[in-house]
Amino acid sequence: MTEMADFTEEMTDGGWVIRFSGRLTLARIGNLHKRLDALEGPPSVIDMAAVERVDTVGAWIVHRLEHDHGATIINASDDAKRLIALVTRSDRQVQMRPEPINPILRVLDEIGEAVTEAGRTLLGLLSFFGSILVAVGSTIRHPSRFRVQAVIQRLDLVGIRALGIVGLMSFLIGIVIAQQGAVQLAQFGAESLTVNLIGRITTRELGVLMTAIMVAGRSGSAFAAQLGTMKLTEEIDAMRTIGVSPIEALVLPRLLAAVFMMPLLGFFSTLISIIGGGLFCWLSLDMPPVIYVRRLQEVIPLTDVWVGLVKAPVFGLIIAMTGCYQGMQVKGNAEEVGLKTTAAVVQAIFLVIVLDAFFAVFFTKIGWT
């Protein structure tokens, strides 16, 4: 075991002498730094004769001592001299931490930042919607620019490949609604009304809403991440310089796919939820499937189906738009892609739920109850 860095102090005619010994290296420095703060007297000579090895940290400590007390260094090896010269050259006032900010100001700053950010996002979405409309217009004028292949590919990714997970989710939700509903309704002896509950809530609300949440998590996030990565690798800039509009080439196919697939997925989801609920009714409430279907026909008005289906494409539009918009906002580094993807999903789900509330009031007002 090599010796720890150490020192002794001695009063001589020429003032205090500090004699270092051992290895003045990072690994052996221990608490030398602190002990040097509690010297008995200001050293005027630093003797390095007994020092075995020095690295820049040791040299730094010697340099500080020399600098602070105006001491002279004696018996330093060539290595030590070289390193001390190096750290002396490197001794400049370096700022270590960002300037501390008053906490009250910081809170105010953050609130202000959040408000302007929210406003900017809404404005940005609006202008993004505008540029999408322009792109739609120019695609209608030049139908040859329409990218059929890209749209088909997106339809597959957004729609077909989501069938499994949307189906499974809907099936389970159907069972849960039926089970919870049956327990509550049994208290009034109205278990048979479970059918009304399942039928109406899934067609009007849950089918489309749950699908929208799933699509936002699955495809909205993917849109943001894909476009964000393309933005980072400058693919989108490359497109622009070649003369291809990224809105037409990238955003429109995704948008169309989401708008077109949402009603289909929503309807599929509704259907599977009803099947799930029906299975529960059959197994737990002894209601045969034939009766279940006949009751459904009686209790679900056709307007309920419309209520669900009218909302779906709007939700699809919102999801695709926030996903693509956030993706296009990525700049700088890879961390941004993650942040914007999260923002895309959160905003999409939030906007979908807000709009759903508006739709609920609207449909009630026009009498589709």
Add this chain to the structure above:
Amino acid sequence: MINLEDPIAIRVRGVVNRFGSQTVHDGVDLDVRNGEILGVVGGSGTGKSVLLRSIIGLKQPEAGEVTVFGESMIGKEEDEAQDIRRRWGVLFQGGALFSTLTVAENIQVPLREYYPDLDQTLLDEIAAYKVVMAGLPPEAGPKYPSELSGGMKKRAGLARALALDPMLLFLDEPTAGLDPIGADAFDQLTKSLQKTLGLTVFLITHDLDTLYAICDRVAVLADHQVIACGTIPELLATGHPWIEEYFNGPRGRAATATVDRNRQLGA
């Protein structure tokens, strides 16, 4: 057993690296001498970075032996061989700074990891002189990596690589993406730090100017092996077609001319 006085700092013997069916290295032998700057060159895809990763233990080779200061690096997990690991610093190609930490905090990460007892004042002082030593402006300390230019990122990466006062420094294309003035300044910095700190440097580069300016020896990777290793005149004497083309191509000639001109000016 670690032997820091070993005249051969890194010993690579018969290293084989494969990715699936693709062979990158097939029996690579290489010695890095203590206290030298060894440049490693080779065409794209000849596995320069893979060799670096094999040496520092980020990739276990399929076969062969790698020792650093006499200590074998084969079969060591990432958290093993700490004694060796704190004796080297690595500058990755893009700097690989931790993006959520400031430059000063980045430099302090290895210090905190290996020496948790150091007090904050000393940590700050160490980070401060390392910042200046790596040629960064003093106001770079509290900045985040995203606020730095490419050249400054490399310098910050170098400062972090030097945090523990290593004996070995690995540089992966340190001058790639820098303008000629910045690249030259970085070369000079590497050279002067190597001299003052007595470092052994393993340097991967494409930059002919760097090879001429600061490398003591150059190793050439081609055909899955190190086909030659020595000073540039020694390499040229081998007459290998790739080496000929590399050093005598238009860029190679330009670099040679610069070196000759500088020598004449100096003389």
